[in-house]
Amino acid sequence: MKNNIEAFLDLVKERNGHEPEFLQAVEEVAETVIPYIIQHDIYYGKNILLRMVEPERLLSFRVCWVDDKGEIQVNRGYRVQMNSAIGPYKGGLRFHPTVNASILKFLAFEQVFKNSLTTLPMGGGKGGSDFDPKGKSDNEIMRFCHAFMTELFRHIGPNTDVPAGDIGVGAREIGFLFGMYKKLNNEFTGVLTGKGLSWGGSLIRPEATGYGTVYFAQKMLETRNDTIKGKHVVVSGSGNVAQYAAEKVLQLGGKVLTLSDSSGYIYDEDGINEEKLKFVMDLKNLKRGRISEYIKSYPKAKFIEGKTPWEISCDIALPCATQNELHENDANLLLKNGCICVSEGANMPSTKQAISAFHKAKILFAPGKASNAGGVATSGLEMTQNSLRYKWTREEVDNKLKDIMTDIHQSCIQYGQEEDGYIDYVKGANIAGFVKVADAMLAQGIV
Numbered sequence: 001m002k003n004n005i006e007a008f009l010d011l012v013k014e015r016n017g018h019e020p021e022f023l024q025a026v027e028e029v030a031e032t033v034i035p036y037i038i039q040h041d042i043y044y045g046k047n048i049l050l051r052m053v054e055p056e057r058l059l060s061f062r063v064c065w066v067d068d069k070g071e072i073q074v075n076r077g078y079r080v081q082m083n084s085a086i087g088p089y090k091g092g093l094r095f096h097p098t099v100n101a102s103i104l105k106f107l108a109f110e111q112v113f114k115n116s117l118t119t120l121p122m123g124g125g126k127g128g129s130d131f132d133p134k135g136k137s138d139n140e141i142m143r144f145c146h147a148f149m150t151e152l153f154r155h156i157g158p159n160t161d162v163p164a165g166d167i168g169v170g171a172r173e174i175g176f177l178f179g180m181y182k183k184l185n186n187e188f189t190g191v192l193t194g195k196g197l198s199w200g201g202s203l204i205r206p207e208a209t210g211y212g213t214v215y216f217a218q219k220m221l222e223t224r225n226d227t228i229k230g231k232h233v234v235v236s237g238s239g240n241v242a243q244y245a246a247e248k249v250l251q252l253g254g255k256v257l258t259l260s261d262s263s264g265y266i267y268d269e270d271g272i273n274e275e276k277l278k279f280v281m282d283l284k285n286l287k288r289g290r291i292s293e294y295i296k297s298y299p300k301a302k303f304i305e306g307k308t309p310w311e312i313s314c315d316i317a318l319p320c321a322t323q324n325e326l327h328e329n330d331a332n333l334l335l336k337n338g339c340i341c342v343s344e345g346a347n348m349p350s351t352k353q354a355i356s357a358f359h360k361a362k363i364l365f366a367p368g369k370a371s372n373a374g375g376v377a378t379s380g381l382e383m384t385q386n387s388l389r390y391k392w393t394r395e396e397v398d399n400k401l402k403d404i405m406t407d408i409h410q411s412c413i414q415y416g417q418e419e420d421g422y423i424d425y426v427k428g429a430n431i432a433g434f435v436k437v438a439d440a441m442l443a444q445g446i447v
Contacts, residue, residue, distance in 0.1 A: 005034050012053055019102030021323060025109050025348060026053050028355075028367075032427040033434045036415075048438050053109065057081040058101065059155055063129060065147040067140050077148050079127035079155055079163075082108035085440035088159055089125030090115055090376060092166030095173065099128045103323070107166075110347055111376070113433030114369040117408045120380035125161055127152070133168045134288075145176035152177075153184045158191050158386070164379050165194040167322065170240065170285075171206075190386025193379035202382035204397040205375075210244025210345060211398070212374015212405050213318060217343035218252065219409040220364040223423065226340075229253035234314040234339075236260045237321035238284050238291050241345045241372070245318050246277055258309035260321060261291040265309040268294075268301040313337035320345030328353035335361050344368035355426065362422050370408050370429040377404045408432075 012026050030049065037043040059079040067073050078101065081089045091111040094104070104126045112124030131144055156163060165174055174194045181191055188200075195201035204211070218228055231254045235242050238259040246256045256272040258265050259280060268276065279297055283289045292303045310317065310330035317339050319326045323346065331354035334342070341364040344350060348368055350358070358365040378401055385391055392400075408429075415435075416428020 001035055001038065004038060005030055008034060008049065011050070016102075016105075019105060021102045021106040021348075022109065024324075024352065025106040028352065028426065029109075029113070029430050029434070032424075032430040036431050036434070042442070043438055046442065048441060049434075051441065052083060052112065052434075052437065055080050055082050055105065055108065056084060057155075058105070059127075060101070061151040063131070063144065063148050063151065065140075065144045067143075068137055073144075075129050075131040075144070077127070077129045077151060078104050079152060079161070080104045080108040080125055081155075081161055082124040082126070083112045083437060084123035085437050085444060086116060087121035087123045088157075089161035090122035090164070090379065091124055091126040092128075092164045093169045093173075093177075094126070094128035094166040095131045095133050095168030096128070097130055097132045099130045104128060106323070107347055110369050112437060113430060114373045115376055115380075116433040116436040117370060117411060117429060118373050118377040118380060118404055119407055120377060120404075122162075122376065122380050125163070126166075127163060128166065128169070131168075133173070138172070141173060142176045145173055146180045149177050149180035150184065153181050156181075156191055158189045158383070162190070162379075162383060163192055164376070167239070170194075171196060190383050193382045195382070200382075200386050202378060202385055202397060203392070203394040204401060205378045205382055206240060207244040207247070208378035208401055209241045209372050209375030210246070210320065211248045212377065212401060213241070213245050213320065213343050213345040213371050214248040214252065215374065215402055215405040216366050216371040216409060217316060217318070217341055217364075219406060220341060220343065220366060220423075220425070223413075224364070227252075228316065231255070231315040232257055232313070233316045233318060234258045234309050234312050235318045235320055236265070236309055236325060236349070237319075237346065238280055239320075241375075242318075242320035243277065243281055243284070245320050245345050246272060247274075249316075249318075250274060250277065254316070257314060258312055259291055259294075260309055263290050263292055264303055264305040264307055266291055266294045266301050266303050267309065267312055268298060270300060310334055311337075314339055316341045316343070318343055318345050319349035321349065322346055323348045324351050326350040326354050328357055330354060331357040335363065340364060342366070343371045345372050347372065359424065359426075364423075364425075366412075366425045367429055369433065370412055370425055373408055374401050374405055377401060
């Protein structure tokens with residue numbers, strides 16, 4: 001078994017040796033899925049995982065735009081169309097200086113499994129640019145988004161590829177992107193998700209990733225006859241996912257102690273209540289400020305510069321910032337301080353060594369492809385509403401989101417429960433996601 005896994009990974013490394021994030025994502029999947037493939041003749045000998053790790057299409061293009069000083073700027077744009085076996089490509093756009101082919105391939109690969117887990121008919125894709133929205137005026141962002149879409153538009157469509165937002169791409173950016181797509185194609189269609197409510201968006205979509213992450217944590221705790229109520233919760237990040245994860249924790253009776261950004265984290269021993277969370281939302285969403293400004297309004301809190309919040313004692317940890325933010329030392333600190341549950345709100349925020357530590361300690365641990373799938377699930381619900389020319393109520397969408405997260409949790413148990421009763425959610429999510437896509441690929445032949 002070990003030789004089979006190593007041989008597969010050696011081949012992938014030979015082709016993608018300069019892409020560490022992508023290789024990390026593939027290795028995690030291979031270690032759990034290849035043993036399953038070998039045990040099931042229907043998949044064995046078909047090189048099906050090798051076909052999954054190779055994008056169906058990887059697009060790279062130049063984006064030229066003019067800044068407020070009249071100077072021409074040049075960025076790189078990307079779209080990775082990873083797998084369309086079960087539906088049109090679906091996945092966000094990320095605008096951040098760190099964006100490159102490796103990061104987008106890892107995100108697109110994860111997206112294939114995540115979208116499969118939702119049970120909705122969506123393939124996997126991801127895209128973005130090394131453009132940095134921070135410090136840019138609204139007009140500069142508009143010009144960049146319009147320039148970006150003048151190339152991307154020819155490769156996407158409601159039945160081909162449906163992008164959404166991600167880091168650096170919120171409601172403002174989606175609006176500018178959609179406006180240019182609509183102009184170029186002369187049609188109003190559901191080609192982007194995360195749209196405004198007045199022009200095709202869905203209720204609960206902004207909240208969905210954060211809410212879903214907490215719903216999944218709640219489901220994990222229920223397997224041990226426990227609940228979020230009364231628990232101390234540490235959250236990283238302070239963007240969309242972190243904000244709504246914190247909101248749902250409060251609604252379920254938990255106490256949120258931290259939030260963070262790239263400058264450091266705040267620790268509020270009294271808890272970040274609804275009033276304080278509203279302040280953070282205004283600070284980050286409207287004023288686009290830094291989390292350190294929190295202590296000016298709430299001086300009892302502390303700001304710890306340049307560090308992540310995993311040193312704070314907690315019952316539950318929700319990493320909601322970015323990939324590889326939680327390392328082995330952080331995992332050991334969390335375990336030492338009594339953490340019993342980790343639910344990933346970001347994509348691959350825990351390193352391989354950190355995940356190993358969680359598994360060794362037998363605590364509840366949910367990988368992002370399962371626990372943060374609520375965002376793309378609700379994007380899928382937005383696509384459905386666009387097709388129907390209809391809008392569901394907030395309660396209807398939230399109930400559908402809860403049902404989807406429950407189904408994902410059940411799939412993880414089906415494929416991840418071990419003989420001693422421990423649930424390996426990584427193994428369960430990987431195999432459950434693989435089976436649906438693999439079956440579709442086999443049915444469609446070698447294409």
